[in-house]
Amino acid sequence: MSETGKPISRIDGRMKVTGKATYAAEFNQPNMAYAFPVRATIAKGRITALDDAAIKKEPGVLHVISYKNALKLKPLDRSAQAKAGAAFLGENLPPLQDTNVHYPGQFIAVVVAESYEQARAAAYKLMVRYAAQKAATELKAALPNSKKPKMFMGEEAQVSEGKAAAPLAQSAHRVDNAYSTPVEHHHPMEPHATVAVWEGTDKLILYDATQGVGLTGTIAAYFLGLKPENVHVIAPFVGGGFGSKGLWLHTLLVAMAAKIAGRPVKLALTRQMMQTNVGHRAATIQRVALGTDTAGKLSVLRHHTDTYNNLTEFFEPSGKQSLVLYKAPLREVTYNVAQLNRGTPTFMRAPGETPGTFALESAMDEMAYQLKMDPVAFRIANHTRQDPMKGHDFSSEFLIDCYRIGAEKFGWSARSIEPRQKRVGQYLVGYGMATATYPGGRSAATVKVSMTASGAVTVMTASIDIGTGTYTVLAQTAADALGVPVDQIQVKIGDSSLPPAPLAGGSQTTASIHPAAQQACVLLRNDLAALAIADPASPLHGRKPDEIGYAKGKLVITGDEKKSDTYAAILSRAKRTELEACATTQPVSGAGLTVPSALCTPRQIPAEQNSDDKHYAFHSFGAQFAEVWVDEDFGTIRVKRFTSVQDVGRIMNEKTARSQIIGGVIFGIGAALMEATEYDKRWGNPVVRTLADYHVPVNLDIPPIDVHFIGKPDPHISPIGARGIGEIGITGVAAAIANAVFNATGKRLRDLPMTPDKLV
Template identity: 85%
Template sequence: MSETGKPISRIDGRLKVTGKATYAAEFNQPGMVYAFPVRATIAKGTIASIDDVTAKKEPGVIAVISYKNAMKLKPLDMQAQMKAGAAFLGETLPPLQDNKVHYIGQFIAVVVAETYEQARAAAYKLKVRYTQDKAATDLTAALPHATKPKVFMGEDAQVNEGKTATPLAAAAHRISQTYSTPAEHHHPMEPHATVAVWNSTDKLTLYDATQGVGMTSAIAAYFLGLSPENVQVIAPFVGGGFGSKGLWLHTLLVAMAAKATGKPVKLALTRQMMQTNVGHRAATIQHVAIGTDSAGKLSALRHHTDTYTNLTNFFEPSGKQSLVLYKAPLREVTYNVTKLNRGTPTFMRAPGETPGTFALESAIDEMAYKLKMDPVEFRIANHTGSDPMKGHAFSTDFLIDCYTRGAERFGWSNRSMEPRQKRNGKYLVGYGMATATYPGGRSAASVKVVMNTQGDVTVMTASIDIGTGTYTVLAQTVADSLGVPVDRIQVKIGDSSLPAAPLAGGSQTTASIHPAAMEACVMLRKELASLAIADPSSRLHGRNPEEISYSNGKLFVKGDEKTADSYTDIITRTKRNEIEACATTQPVSGAGLTIPGALCTPQTTPAEQNSDIKQYAFHSFGAQFAEVWVDEDFGTIRVTRFTSVQDVGRIMNEKTARSQIIGGVIFGIGAALMEATEYDKRWGNPVMRTLADYHVPVNLDVPPIDVHFIGKPDPHISPIGARGIGEIGITGVSAAIANAVFNATGKRLRDLPLTPDKLV
């Protein structure tokens, strides 16, 4: 693979830096009008009345839509939704269908006007009266009403409940601590936005900021009662998502407004709405207990999480990594989940593993210190090369390599076991590390490849680039699979009318679409070879297909590159303008999620590959190393160096992959040191309003980040051998920083974020 792995710059980079990349809110339409939602001001209750008389008299107002006059949507029906591919929702609350209020900020009406300013001004003139009920707004206060869910995403949620009590009590060494993480919000730079255009009474186009055009299309088609092929969703560029885009039903709100007014309608959420209406990571209280024998070998591991939910079956699965890491004879992972009247929690970058690795990896560090063992050596001593729950070997196992290479690159040998031994002037200096992990998933996907008589290639799939480099890496795969230069390849994605692909989430895009792209290229080459073999004018006429190879835009006889025929000549002689191939590859490993409406004939997968999921567990692993400087007077913490070593299979593009890990580490620095959404416990509203008070890292907060990849292909996940990168980079980061703070100061911080007040 000559192009795969190269640090090629993004082929869409020029469009982005010149402002020519078109995002959802920029698809302006002739005659377009603007929608602005009205949000509930109570956390729980019912709407007693809505007085819209004044609002309707405001300049430019076209319509005011509420539960009183909104079009009726198809009701929730899980079986019907699953059949339609519309079961994966952010919250089970189709907009404006009744007068119930479930959280502050819930959309209860929408004003449509000729300009955005007019719609927004009129929205504040709506007079709403409520009948208010007592709301649950605080996690700790609501825990007595918590329940124990039986399943999470099809897996048992309560694992070995109560079974670790005896071995923990009998352990030679044990720790038991409580760790907490706050509510956090995604806050991608691009706000959520939708433009809805009804092309006819039953055909709809949505320009939407979504992580999955196929998923958004299926959801809209189901609730609006349309044929799936009549809803086209377009999202060629998405300015970040982190799990927040594509599952939410404000897109229906825009479609309803467009239907009611007979005009194209644009809705762009404000930063305040992004804190109530498009999900967040729920706060957690995690209790971790670890027992070892006298030699430091784990005997039992318990990880319990208290958290909350609302209008969804999703909850923060903080025990996921505790079912995968380390060789413990017995492990217990359990959850208590209560309901709060807050905006609905949802998936956020590495859901579960991000807060979960903070708790587990902090506890592992605490145990290592109790045993007076080096934290790296303690982890190596308790390493497992197989899935502890399923007993399957991991598809690749290079975690120990991550530990050892990371320690060498970071200079871990200079670390003192005892805290407060390193100093730089007024700063205490500490080293900390933690394990990173995330599942390796793959879904079914379809890709079409088209080649014209000039030798230009177009590759098409309904995948999404949320800033990860999909355009570039897909071009590299096709370049290698056809033997043509990257600059001759055009990539078309982000359109639900293209061959179907899974959403850009769960770190599965690369592992899913690239095998399909490779197979489509194989099919295209085979057809070109067949045409050449059958053509008396070709130098390959009559040759055996098995003796034909390819490179540099041509087919040739193996060992004799002069006996060749170019792609362009083969296509030209057929009197055709282009030749195409389309392939759907079914997952043979990983999560195996399916996609609705694949447009290509499925490629038959060899039976021996399908057996891989029965023989192997698919996970990526890594090691995170942090150096911190702590101001002893003020308690401020600065991360001054960071090393991240990752085993994620084959690296498809060194530059974009490194960028993904850097982004994840920065995300983790934010979670460790500053990110938290505070809620007013009286009313249930988030008190953060903008990025001025929801703090995220800026340039001065980000240290030099050394990224290194093991780079060995995973032979079992797919012929490509690559696993996802987007989420593993954040896992373990906050624990590595917290462990470094302990090494610097001797004080153990167990509650995120690690703010100065917790040190001083």
Template identity: 85%
Template sequence: MSETGKPISRIDGRMKVSGKATYSAEFNQPNMAYAFPVRATIAKGTIASIDDAAAKKEPGVIAVISYKNALKLKPLDMPAQMKAGAAFLGENLPPLQDNVVHYPGQFIAVVVAETYEQARTAAYKLQVRYTVEKAAVDLKTELPNSKKPKMFMGEEAQVHEGEAAAPLAAAPQKVDHTYSTPAEHHHPMEPHATVAVWEGADKLTLYDATQGVGLTGAIAAYFFGLKKEDVRVIAPFVGGGFGSKGLWLHTLIVAMAAKTAGRPVKLALTRQMMQTNVGHRAATFQHVALGTDAAGKLSVLRHHTDTYNNLTQFFEPSGKQSLVLYKAPLREVTYNVAHLDRGTPTFMRAPGETPGTFALECAMDEMAYQLKVDPIEFRITNHTTKDPMKGHDFSSEFLVDCYRIGAERFGWSSRSMEPRQKRNGKYLVGYGMATATYPGGRSAASVKVMMNSKGDVTVMTASIDIGTGTYTVLAQTVADALGVPVDRIEVKIGDSSLPAAPLAGGSQTTASIHPAAMEAGVLLRKELIALTINDPDSKLNGRKPEEIGYASGKLFVTGDEKKSDTYLNILSRAKRNEIEACATTLPVSGAGLTVPSALCTPSQTPPEQNSDTKQYAFHSFGAQFAEVWVDEDFGTIRVKRFTSVQDVGRIMNEKTARSQIIGGVIFGIGAALMEATEYDKRWGNPVTRTLADYHVPVHLDVPPIDVHFIGKPDPHISPIGARGIGEIGITGVSAAIANAVFNATGKRLRDLPLTPDKFFDEQYV
């Protein structure tokens, strides 16, 4: 694998910096109209009336669509949606189907006009009267009415409920604290946008900012009653998603508008709509208790989360990592979920693990300090090489190496156990660390590889590049499979008409599509070998396939490269303009570590075939280290340097992988120090409305970030041995920073974000 792993610059980079990369809102169509949605101004109630007379009189208005005249969509039906592959929704609320309002900002109408400005102007002329009901707007107030969900994503939600109390009471050493995290929003650089084009009554094309063209297509096909193959979704470039793109039903609104207008329609969400209509990370209160024996070995771990949801079964699963990390004989992980009348919470970069590692890893630091044990050594003492719940070995695990290497690279040995021991002028200096973890997922995927008579290669799959480097790494994988230069490879992705691939979420893209890409390359190479060894005019005629090697665009006899045949000559003599191969691979363990299914057949992995999860637990691990400087006069916190060491299997491209971890760390710095969405406790609407007042890290907030990979292939996840890295980079970051703040100041700040006001609050000691 000579190309795999190299720090090759992105092959799509020049297109992006030159403006030639086309994003969803840029697929302008002939005779295109524009849609602008109208949002509810109440948190709960019903629409008593909509007066659209003034709006319709505005110049350029084509249509005003609301529940009164909207196209009727197929109703929610979970069994039918699951069968159609359309069960994975951001919120269970088909748009514009009734007059009920469930949260502030809910889309209640849409205006279609000749220009964007005309549509937006007319939208504000719509007169809406409501019958207002009392809304649930505050988590603490609603917790007494919360429920205990039985399941989360097919797993038991309440684990060993009530069993931790007795062992905690008996533990010689214990810590027991509550940690909180606020509501946070994704805010990718590219807001959500869709262009809808109908061909007749039953063929629909959507140019959509989505993390999964297949999923978006399946959702549209289900609700419009179309055949899945009659909906095409195109998203060659996506400007970030972080979990927010592909599940939301504004795509149905623009398709409804296009059908009503009888012409293509574009809808682009505003930044304000990004705060209300495409999900967010729900706030949490997390109660974590740890008990150890006198030697510092964990005897019990309890992690309880209070959070909320609305219009979905999803809730922030902040106890996930507490079921994976550390060796504790008993662990209790439980949830209470309240209902709030606010925009629906959803998946956001490392859902569960991001707020969960903050609470757990701060508690681990508190226990280490109480025991007067180095935080790294405390973690190593309680390290486990098996999944604590299932008893399976981890498929590949080098967490202790992450601790050791990270400590050496960071200079951890100069850290003082006691706080307030380091200064730099007026700044208190502290060191903190935390564990990072995220599951290693893999799904079925299909990839087609085609070579033309000039030796140019095209790779095709419906996967998505959300800024992670998929274009580049796919080219590297196929270059190794065929022995051709990366610059001779074109990658086509982001189109549902291409071979099926999973949603670009859950850090599964690399582990899913690259085995299929490698398999397709192998199949194509085998066909080339068959052509040449059966060709009387070839120097390789009569040779056995196992004798043939490959490199630099040719086949040759292993050990005697003078006896060779180029791909171009093979195709020329065979009178073939092109040759192609397509492969679908399923994630199963055993011989070969992958099972090709019928070529390029979209397929869900049958549970009985997914035997790898019955033998191994698939997780990635890492260690995060932060140095902070705290201004004692003003309470401001600066992260001055950061080290992240990650065990994520084989590294497919050192440069793009490093960029992903850097992005995750920056995301974590934002969560630690500044990010929070504030809601009006009277009316329930977000008062943090745009990026102007939702603070994210800028250049001066970001320190030098040292990234190191263990780089050892996972021998069980696939023949390639790579796990995903898009989400693990954020996990543990906020805890490492909070722990460093304690080391610097002696103050335990248990509520994110760590803003200066908390530094002076007397409740923090």
């Protein structure tokens, strides 16, 4: 029976619950010192004086590093960074290189001491003087000076600008409303942390909480002027990331500190620093307008977003799903981006789609109500099986099935179109739903597989497990490809010395590394078969390769499994203690769907060879259903149950996949009802400082979450047929809850989070 798809418990689970799983901050070194950053207390300006003489005399202080004595880093150069693979930064600000301040909390110095407590105590005593400048601290106030970016991640940012007005005016039915979402922070349980160890003057080891060991290594190598192969990044376990880990340059602070101190140095960011220095989801003000004909068919869709950034070209792309969902002859998606003096915004779980589906799917519900149509029926009536912008068929798409299964499992037929029709005691009860979507991404990846004479198998790749189950699912893939038990397989990941793999982000890990793992196992089996065919002592001697299959740790003659040879016996007779194979795979065209390059060597696809994304659009889809109970007196909203149905291709492990969706739904409940980072309007600093202030859902906030999968493999994304699942779970959740609140109360809430003050 195939191991793929089974709800196998995580093979690393016991290590985590027993404390044997080692995270970045736990790689303590002999003679290790501690670093603690000093943060700016103004929003904009420059440092005029930094008096470090006094704190150098503080107990245990070894060094105070600032613009006055920091190592000179290689300057920003987009072209050179792109060539070096170091262009993907969290913020374009190499640390401690000048006196300019761009936001409150910016790292302006770092204290190195014998203990963490000594470093922290001294850091708070550093005397800094500033020449402050007028800062931009509020989005609405900064919008008159905003810009319209031309591009976003290689795509046109302004689509059909100005073309929606006429068809909207001519539409039989229209909705046109503004929706807002606040600043949200990632707050993974494991804070960002780095331990830096120099070996000589030109080799660096970084134990780092990162979503990409390869990317972290190339960034450090570029700015420190090192050879990429001389930077070794290790991250076997990462305690959550959600887009916030791996792009930030505090790793350079630690490397500089260790270089100057001449000994290993650890830096662990505080929860307060995670509010200012490692990214967040920027606030958005979105305006969505829909027009339909008399039958409820969309004639036009307009989605405009006002947002901001700072020290980056990234901005929250809230119109992404509005370019993918529904059949409309014309869609206009545009952005205004202001610059605020806040810590740099970055990718956060389903960037763009999370706030964007709240706005679009709320508007779809509003239009359905105006038309007196069932919201599910309205979406089905406007369903498209093609990417509206590219005109390509989706590689695999079962969204209508998601609607149908979700409605059945949830009991949607009991819903009344008119609000305020169901009550339980003092609670008004409402049902709401929304569509979920996220792109299906895939990148080149390399995996090496080795087998010892004892039959033990090791799978190796520089991928990351950020808590999603990568260790386990890789073992399942290898188990199926070799016909050996999962418990016979060891998985090694999270180390930049291993074969390269993409960043663990964008829901691409599964789709990227598993085809390479499968292909490496095929190559290993082929090598074993060659040894057996050439061995006179083997029952397979002289047979043709295409006659040979595999099962239960041995090679067999297809159709005559009595003629077989175990892997261990083949290796033993060949006097081989170990055999290994390596494969690099990447998406290409043709029936093979993926083609291995030369052994572990990436290669470019010839320009004349059309890749699959020129024939298909790769997206995952889903449907979210929520029941809410609203206290009419106090305005409190409780999500009482939730159903999520997802079309994400093949399910590699039913248990870890379900957990991913549950986590995404919980994330969405938090965004809908409580999460928001507030800023002081005078000084621009966040006033929400800890998880006591930044509210996230706890056990009593979360209802039963019913998860279902379509489970049909995507025949075009890879031979594995799986798309990513980490990000789609959050999309549409806030809208489903908001739509349920309207169904319960008759009041439309268009501003997140939906706190009681907005309802009463």
